[in-house]
Structure formats: structure tokens, C-alpha cells
Amino acid sequence: xxxxxxxxxxxxxxxxxxxxxxxxxxxxxxxxxxxxxxxxxxxxxxxxxxxxxxxxxxxxxxxxxxxxxxxxxxxxxxxxxxxxxxxxxxxxxxxxxxxxxxxxxxxxxxxxxxxxxxxxxxxxxxxxxxxxxxxxxxxxxxxxxxxxxxxxxxxxxxxxxxxxxxxxxxxxxxxxxxxxxxxxxxxxxxxxxxxxxxxxxxxxxxxxxxxxxxxxxxxxxxxxxxxxxxxxxxxxxxxxxxxxxxxxxxxxxxxxxxxxxxxxxxxxxxxxxxxxxxxxxxxxxxxxxxxxxxxxxxxxxxxxxxxxxxxxxxxxxxxxxxxxxxxxxxxxxxxxxxxxxxxxxxxxxxx
Amino acid sequence: xxxxxxxxxxxxxxxxxxxxxxxxxxxxxxxxxxxxxxxxxxxxxxxxxxxxxxxxxxxxxxxxxxxxxxxxxxxxxxxxxxxxxxxxxxxxxxxxxxxxxxxxxxxxxxxxxxxxxxxxxxxxxxxxxxxxxxxxxxxxxxxxxxxxxxxxxxxxxxxxxxxxxxxxxxxxxxxxxxxxxxxxxxxxxxxxxxxxxxxxxxxxxxxxxxxxxxxxxxxxxxxxxxxxxxxxxxxxxxxxxxxxxxxxxxxxxxxxxxxxxxxxxxxxxxxxxxxxxxxxxxxxxxxxxxxxxxxxxxxxxxxxxxxxxxxxxxxxxxxxxxxxxxxxxxxxxxxxxxxxxxxxxxxxxxxxxxxxxxxxxxxxxxx
Numbered sequence: 181x182x183x184x185x186x187x188x189x190x191x192x193x194x195x196x197x198x199x200x201x202x203x204x205x206x207x208x209x210x211x212x213x214x215x216x217x218x219x220x221x222x223x224x225x226x227x228x229x230x231x232x233x234x235x236x237x238x239x240x241x242x243x244x245x246x247x248x249x250x251x252x253x254x255x256x257x258x259x260x261x262x263x264x265x266x267x268x269x270x271x272x273x274x275x276x277x278x279x280x281x282x283x284x285x286x287x288x289x290x291x292x293x294x295x296x297x298x299x300x301x302x303x304x305x306x307x308x309x310x311x312x313x314x315x316x317x318x319x320x321x322x323x324x325x326x327x328x329x330x331x332x333x334x335x336x337x338x339x340x341x342x343x344x345x346x347x348x349x350x351x352x353x354x355x356x357x358x359x360x361x362x363x364x365x366x367x368x369x370x371x372x373x374x375x376x377x378x379x380x381x382x383x384x385x386x387x388x389x390x391x392x393x394x395x396x397x398x399x400x401x402x403x404x405x406x407x408x409x410x411x412x413x414x415x416x417x418x419x420x421x422x423x424x425x426x427x428x429x430x431x432x433x434x435x436x437x438x439x440x441x442x443x444x445x446x447x448x449x450x451x452x453x454x455x456x457x458x459x460x461x462x463x464x465x466x467x468x469x470x471x472x473x474x475x476x477x478x479x480x481x482x483x484x485x486x487x488x489x490x491x492x493x494x495x496x497x498x499x500x501x502x503x504x505x506x507x508x509x510x511x512x513x514x515x516x517x518x519x520x521x522x523x524x525x526x527x528x529x530x531x
Numbered sequence: 532x533x534x535x536x537x538x539x540x541x542x543x544x545x546x547x548x549x550x551x552x553x554x555x556x557x558x559x560x561x562x563x564x565x566x567x568x569x570x571x572x573x574x575x576x577x578x579x580x581x582x583x584x585x586x587x588x589x590x591x592x593x594x595x596x597x598x599x600x601x602x603x604x605x606x607x608x609x610x611x612x613x614x615x616x617x618x619x620x621x622x623x624x625x626x627x628x629x630x631x632x633x634x635x636x637x638x639x640x641x642x643x644x645x646x647x648x649x650x651x652x653x654x655x656x657x658x659x660x661x662x663x664x665x666x667x668x669x670x671x672x673x674x675x676x677x678x679x680x681x682x683x684x685x686x687x688x689x690x691x692x693x694x695x696x697x698x699x700x701x702x703x704x705x706x707x708x709x710x711x712x713x714x715x716x717x718x719x720x721x722x723x724x725x726x727x728x729x730x731x732x733x734x735x736x737x738x739x740x741x742x743x744x745x746x747x748x749x750x751x752x753x754x755x756x757x758x759x760x761x762x763x764x765x766x767x768x769x770x771x772x773x774x775x776x777x778x779x780x781x782x783x784x785x786x787x788x789x790x791x792x793x794x795x796x797x798x799x800x801x802x803x804x805x806x807x808x809x810x811x812x813x814x815x816x817x818x819x820x821x822x823x824x825x826x827x828x829x830x831x832x833x834x835x836x837x838x839x840x841x842x843x844x845x846x847x848x849x850x851x852x853x854x855x856x857x858x859x860x861x862x863x864x865x866x867x868x869x870x871x872x873x874x875x876x877x878x879x880x881x882x883x884x885x886x887x888x889x890x891x892x893x894x895x896x897x898x
Contacts (some may be wrong), residue, residue: 449533455648456880513545513754515577520889 191302192218201296206326215324219302223309228285228320236320238285244345246281248272252337257304260374261389264337265304267465269311271416272341273394277468278412280349280403283315283396287340288322293332304335315394317341346400348407355410356431360499361477363470365398365484366391366492368420369448372462377451388447393466398487402470406480411471414464418522421460423469424497424507425521434503437519439512441496461522471499535781539753545581548758553583555765561587561717561853562764563710565703566724567594567881568752574886576754586761589717589853590883592706593724595671595699596623597875597882598806603699604629606834607668610697611642617660619653620668621675622646627878628871650675650682650696657686657694666828669696673727676700676817677791680798683819683826695828698818701804703727704735705815710852711743717853720764722750722757725779730795732787736775744773751779798823807875808847845874850883857884864888 193214204211221229228236250271257264269286276283288308292301312319370391377386395414402409411431415423420442424435444452444459452459466489472480477495484490502508507519538544564570570590573579579588592598608629611618618634625634625646638644643663647653650667657665669679679696686694703724710716723736728749736747746767750760760778767776777783797820804816819827828834844862849855857863857876867873869885876884 446533449536453533453536511576512540513542513576513581515580517575517577517890 191299192222193298193302198298201292201294201298201301201326203294203326203328206292206324212324219305220322223305224288224312224319224322226318226320228318229322236285236287238320238342241284241344243347244281246276246279246343246345247340248275248279249338249340250275252339253333254375255333256375256378257300257334259378259390260386261370262392262465263304263307264335265307266311267390267392268337268339269308269315269317270392270394270465271414272339273315273317273396274414274466274468276341276343277396277399278351278414279343279345280351280407280409280412281343281345282400282403283317283341283343283394285320285342286312286317288319289338290322290324291332291336291338292324292326293334294326294329296334301335311394315396317396346403346407349403349409351409351412353411353427353430356427356433356471356499357410357473358433358499358501359474360410360471361474361495362424362435362437362497362499363472363477363481363484363493364415364420364443364496365395365468365470365490366466367443367445367448368415368464368467369444369452369459369462371416371465372419373448373451375463376455386447386451388445388451391464391466393489395466395468395489398484398489399468401487402480402483405483406472406476408476409470409472409480411469413469415467415469416465417463419459419461419463420467420469421458421507421519422522425519427469427471428505428507431499432504434500434505435497435507436500436502437497437507437509439509441494443492443494443496460519474498536753539751539755540576541755544755545758548755548762549581552586552758552762552765555762555769556583556585557769559585559587560719560765560768561589562720562722562761563589563591563718563853564722564750564757564760565591565593565707566722566727566752567597567879567886568726569722569724569750569757570594570883570886571881572752572754572757574890577890578754578757582761586765588761590850590886591710591721592806592809592851593672593703594876594879594881594883595675595701596627596879598701598808599624599627599670599699600805600807601630602805602837603697604633605631605837606829607634607666607697608632608637609834610666610828610832611637611644612640613642613664615662615664617643617645617656617663617665618668619645619647619650619656619665621648621670623879624668624670650679651685654682654686654689654691654694657691658689661693663693664832665691665694666832667694667696669698669700672701672703672724673730673795674724676799677730677788677794680794683798683823684794686826687823692825695826695831696819697828698799699804700799700817701806702801702815702817704739705812706806706809707736707739707747709809709812709815711739711745713852715852715854718745720746720748720768722760722764723747723775725749725751725756725782728777728779728783728787730788730791732792733775733777733783733785740773740775746773747775749775749777749779749783751782808845808851810848847874847876847884850876857887858891860884
């Protein structure tokens, strides 16, 4: 990503006032107001937020409304390729995209730990503002709470997203049919490996960056021309394997992946080989799985490839009548294996 | 393209090897791969599906996580629950159930349990937390033991007196002998674990092959490696030629890694050890040598090893000796699953039952 962020801008709350988040910043009094007026309003500026009510009044909308909610607790909060703020916006936007909706509005709630650096909050706020602007969504309402030191971990973000479902879009695993193609918009496992590479105790040298990215601009193009998509899923926690397993189970169809077609960077593969992990189970934050009738697949792949977010889009599998309810894969050596739902956390093997 | 990986997952090479094996085999043979890593590859690539029907593969006890005895896990759980202890472990030990709890649950209840990739990191944790006792859970075969030995030596040179190791290392050759001594075993040949031999060399396997008149083939971990091992083993069986051969020469030298062997010899001594699912095997474990006993967590914390019962219905013993397949067990996939393992082999992804469950679709079939 070559978005130009400018983190050199000074925090608008002078250090001489406060360097750290105080309990009073969430108390609803003067300090809360200072945060809102100096930090949030100027960066999230829009007419709905400016209404200044307890909630937001949204203009009437044509058609079905899609709504999603998500919480972000990533550790570390700044990681190669992004931060918790960017993740919050992009994650919410992508959930709406997977409903076939155009993302429009986001609510934003911070839970801050007492003592958290205001300067770090400022960086995150700027990152949220930039990501929202890039994705073309408005932050229309919000909340800030502060918990005592040790009762939280620096910063948690909760969001709600609202979007308008595009005409003709009807997304449901039930539409998944034999012969459908499965498309992904690029390499898998980047986000999870970028995070792991920074974790205390697991730190290893890696050039892998998180793939966090809003996918709405690319997918709106597709929705307008090809509304007949059957199912979409963003393969976040649990990775591609878990997302596709869920679809197999609820559609009672089988999905056959071709291992040789799975796009994985050498960086992610290498890290997975060393740690005994499988990229199929590793989290992504800028990927989308699109399942649609085969006759539209090549054209949709080309449409996605025209966007930076989808340059490496390709077909990675097909919906089959074999093995109903199961995700299976043609391995690199030509045999077939089941790709199961993961049990618990994926823990590294020891030898 | 990853060097040393992709060429050993090559479809054409796999097909050629499978054809050669099919052309060589004339009767039924049962081959056991010792190592859980090999089991994992066999299941992950469905190698059995490619092989001729005459060859059946059975899966050995070479998953250190699976065979770690319940009483040692209970000791780790007990230590991890103490407020003044930081328990440091390899990742996949965390989920292994003891008689009541596993380490992940202890962590959820507030225990300070940390996961590392190298035991040396435990020393940094000990240095940063001088007021705490830092205990490393030393699990694994001859492969992980040298790193733990090195860690103990460094703990001494760094004068860390708040560091100790709960030693649970196990050795492969005594386990092979125990399996062969079981008269009901059906094993015709072994694939030995390539990484264990990388450390230890092949000398320990020669007397075993001679005494039990069986082929033992040192084998690697990628699909092509495993097929090379199977091909060699089948050739030896068909020619009635017991002995030890090396099908993993890119990693294994006959004498092994002398520096690592010397480290093991200096820091550890052989002890008797119980194996989960198998029972006690004489001389099959490593314990600390007298000179390093001060790093022994069992004596430092005065831990009492209590004999713990394993579920009677668990078929681990029969599966390990090749008499039963995981799917023959009535608990398999019903009461015993990776989320709630009742027996040793369901515990780690390298255990035979868990590998069957993950890759053969038994998990889905029940739904």
C-alpha cells in the first residue's frame, strides 16, 4: 500500500496538558470534550457527526440495509503494514461488502486503558480517518470509555457498520451450487504472519506485511456488473479453510481447492514451514472469497485484477457434488485430502 | 519457490516413485513410520491413497507431545498454577490434557504460561523476572533435547538461579525395541525419523535391525522423501535383506551431529520413562546428569510423580503396534476429538488419531 500517511502531525492536545490517557478522559466531562473537540471532530469531520446528538440521524435509504459489528483487540496495536485503527475501518467495511452492500456509515467506540499514550491514540485516530476517507465511509457516532490501568490492554475498538445492499444482490450460502467457481483476490496468510512476527516470545525476522485493505471500491464495480454472486466471505480469523468450511456446512455442498492455485508469498510459506502452521488457517484482513457461477468467473477475475486490491485475483477452486459439507483439496502431488475446520487455536508444532 | 521444499513435493517425481514401488511389491507388507511429522505428511498428502494396496502404513509413537506421560503434564499444570512461577513451553504442549487440566486452561485461570520457539528464550524471561521461578517444560525426542541441553549450560554460565527444566525428553531406539518385543506387533519394516538421525546418526539402529531381522530406513519428511523411504524399505523386504539404510542423505550423516551428541552426553543421563499410551520403557528417557541436577524442576519443587490411570477403552497401544486403525476405536470422533482428546494420539496434529481425524474427513462424516 502506498497511501501517504503523515504521522508527523503533532497531537492536538499539548503534552503539557496530558501525555497519557486519564480516567477522566472517559468521564464525560471537560477532558472527554477536549478529546472529542480537538482529536475526533477535526479528523472525522462530516455533517452527520457534526449534528452532535447522542446518536446519529441517517438519511433515508433505498432498498435493504446491511448492518455489522466488530471488535478489534489486536496485539500489537501497530504492526507491519497497518495498525488497529486501519484494521477497524477496513474490517467493518469488508464485512458489509460480504453482504453485497455499499458501506456508508461506521460507529466507533474506544475502550482505552488508563495511561495509554495520547500520542498513540492520535496516530490511531489519524489512521482511522485516512482509512475511512479512502474507503468513502463516514464515522457518524462514537463513544470513549477509559478503564483503570491493568483492566484493559492499551486500546480496544468496537465498530458498527451500516451499508446499502445493491439492487439485485442476494448473498446466501444456500445459493452455492455445483460447478460454481471460488475466487480469491490475492495471497493468503499475510496478516496473521505479520502479527505473529511481532509477538513477544515468537518474534522472528520477517518482511511479511499485513494485507489490511478495504475492498469496497473493487467489489462495488463487480456488484454493479455482475450482481449474480452466490456467496462472499472475508477469510479473517481461521483463514480461508475456516471460511470455506462454514460455507460447505451451511450449503451442504463440497468445495474442492487446488493447492497449486493457492496464492501464498514465499515469506508466508517460509514462516509457516518453520513454525508448523498452515497458511489456509492464517488470518487475512484484505481478502475476499467470492463464489459465483462459473460462466461469470473469468470476467469477474479480470474486473478484480483491474484494482490494486485484486491484482492477484484468481480461481482457486470449485463447488462440487462430491463430499457434501466438506472442504477438500487436490494437493500439490495430485492426491485429495480433507481440509478440516480448525480445532481451537493453531499452535506451533515443536519438531 | 522455496528451495529444498518444492522439489520434494513434485508431482512427477511422486508419480514415478509410486510406479516403481508398485512394480517392486509382490506381497503384503506393513511399514511403520516412527515420527509424527512423517504421519502428518502421509495424512496431509493422502500418500496411502497413492500406494498399492499391498502396502499398509501404520503410525508410530514418534509424537513427543502425545507420549508425554500424564503425571508430567500434571506436574506442569501444578507448577503453572503457582503464583511465583512462569511456565515456559513449546506451543503444542499447551493443549495436552493432564488428568484434570491442560496448560491453556491454567493460563485462562491466571497462570503465567508462555509459549516460545526456542528454549533459549526462557533464559531471557528468567533474567527479566528475577523475582519469579522460570520453569521450561523440556519435551521432545533427540531432536529438541540438544537445544534444551544448551539452554541448561547457558543458564549455568549466566548464573541464573531462578531457572529450571521439567525434563520429559524421550528416545526413539528404546521405543522401537519395545514395539518389536510386543509379540503381537505386525511391523515388517520401519521408517526411522530423519531428524533424530541427523542428531544421533544411525549406529543405534544397526543392532536393532540385526537382532529383529528387520529393515530400518532413515527417512525424511516431505512426500518425495517418504516415498523414497518406502521404496527402499520395500526393496529390502522383497529381497529379504534386513539392515539399516539411509534414504535421507541430504540431512543425515552416519555419525550424526557430534557437537549435539556431546552436549546430550554431558547434560543428560538415560532414565526409565513411561510413555502415554504404551507404558514404561526402560532407558527410554533423558534425565539431568548429577552436575546439572540443580536445574531439575522435579527436585527443586519436590514434585511427586503420581501414577495416573489412562482411559481403559483407549486403543492407543493397539494402534501403535499396528493391530488397530484409529477409526476402529469406539471413542474415535465421538467422545475423543482434538478439542477434547481422551487418549494420547488425539492430542497433537502429529498423533495418528488426530491426523486421521483432520485429514480423512471422519470429523465431517459424523455431522
